[in-house]
Amino acid sequence: MSDARPYDALLLLSFGGPDGPDDVMPFLENVTRGRGIPRERLEEVAEHYLHFGGRSPINDQNRALLAALRAELDARGLDLPLLWGNRNWAPYVTDVLRQAHEAGARRVLTIFTSAYSSYSSCRQYREDLARALAALAAEGRTLAVDKVRHYFNHPAFVRTNAAAVRTALDRLAPQQRDGARLVFVTHSVPTAMDDASGPGGNAYVRQHRDVAAAVTAEVAAGLDREPAWDLVYCSRSGPPSQPWLEPDVNDHLRELAAAGVPAVVLAPVGFVSDHMEVVFDLDTEAAQTAAELGLPCERAATVGAAASFVAGLVDLVEERAELARGGSPDKPFLGTLGASHEVCPAGCCRNLRADLPAATGADYAGPVPA
Known part of the structure; x- marks a missing residue:
């Protein structure tokens, strides 16, 4: 039987992207803040977006993935609220988690729209989660967030x-x-x-x-x-x-x-x-x-919202929920590297620019699950 306990919401956490020409440069400034990227490089990348009308395709693709996830969750009888937040553009993850807390969520499971380990594809997402949780804690809102394991070899x-x-x-x-x-x-x-x-x-x-x-x-x-x-x-x-x-x-x-x-x-x-x-x-x-x-x-096509990929994501949700309940689920993988971790080891994908807290890691000192 499908079971998502102890989670009371599922968050799809993505990169974000502009919705129109006026958004393009502010979005790129969000993405590159503190990285020393030359202005001329930002203007070059901005032209890539303007070539497509100033609108990133990622937002509509995330909406399609959300719809496919909702259908798969419903098919398994998982009545789990489904959220969407971004790191670099609206809907921003802090705002989304605040709304989730107001709706009664206290323990959220997240899926990153990135399958691999690195600072930019994992830890930076975790830093943004830690920043969001700290902002909510300052408002008197206690919320815990876990993540599914890296799914590159699922x-x-x-x-x-x-x-x-x-x-x-x-x-x-x-x-x-x-x-x-x-x-x-x-x-x-x-x-x-x-x-x-x-x-x-x-x-x-x-x-x-x-x-x-x-x-x-x-x-x-x-x-x-x-x-x-x-x-x-x-x-x-x-x-x-x-x-x-x-x-x-x-x-x-x-x-x-x-x-x-x-x-x-x-x-x-x-x-x-x-x-x-x-x-x-x-x-x-x-x-x-x-x-x-x-x-x-x-x-070749990306996995996008393909039914086989979406079913695998929901398998990962059920796997992580069973782990959170103290179980020992199978963790299937292909290749030679084995199944990845759900809680990142201390110092994993360390930030080379600053020592910032990162949620869902062994060295995270912020709000944690009970």
């Missing part, structure tokens, strides 16, 4: 990505498909951030490589051979003097074309939905690069 995430890669391969001509290269893409981060990711460091790259290998193995089950694959990066935004993860997807496409690779499938496994880094960096820039090279290129 079977639902891996297999939904594999299905998308197979669909993309099928769009290639037969003579292209046979030697097609799988190019897995994620957001680049500073190498120092990867060095600090996870409890032992370098978790960001290790997790992505493990997912790429697991997705490739799933895809190969229906083929005569296992495709060759690479892990590449997009959306670098730091100053040239700062080392970031490489290679860039466009540089890599040029190398593959020069090597005579007949076709490429771009698989954006680093992203949950088709937000700006996908629709601009891949569907616009990388697609243009491939066209200029004469390199046949198909882009």
Whole structure:
């Protein structure tokens, strides 16, 4: 029987994005505050959003995911209020948690719209949660927040990505498909951030490589051979003097074309939905690069609101609830790294700029579950 106790609300916590041209620069300033990103880089990225009317696709995609989660929760008889909050734009997470508290919530479970370990994809979300909980505590509102484990290697995430890669391969001509290269893409981060990711460091790259290998193995089950694959990066935004993860997807496409690779499938496994880094960096820039090279290129879908992925998220909700009740649920995974933690170890994905409290971690001293 489905059971979400002891949680009395579920929060989808996301990045946020502008809803119109006037929002674009304030949003980017929110995202980059304190990071020393040059103004000219912000203006360059702003043009990416303005190319699409100044509206990020992430908001509508989160609404679609919320609707799919609501349907899956209802199908399992989980009468759990479903919330949506963002780090960098409305609805802001502090406001959403305040409203949840006013509605009677006291223990909230959260799902991040990011599957991996790193400062920007996990700890920064946890810092924002800690900041929100501190603000509510100052108002006399006590609220506890837990999170589901990192789901990069959950079977639902891996297999939904594999299905998308197979669909993309099928769009290639037969003579292209046979030697097609799988190019897995994620957001680049500073190498120092990867060095600090996870409890032992370098978790960001290790997790992505493990997912790429697991997705490739799933895809190969229906083929005569296992495709060759690479892990590449997009959306670098730091100053040239700062080392970031490489290679860039466009540089890599040029190398593959020069090597005579007949076709490429771009698989954006680093992203949950088709937000700006996908629709601009891949569907616009990388697609243009491939066209200029004469390199046949198909882009696999992100997991988005696919039924298989959404079912996996609700499985994670039930898993975390059972753990909170003192149970020992199965924690399925694919790949070699094992199931991730729900409570982050002390110092996990440490903040290289400041020592800030981060909720849902072993070293968090703020409001905690009873």
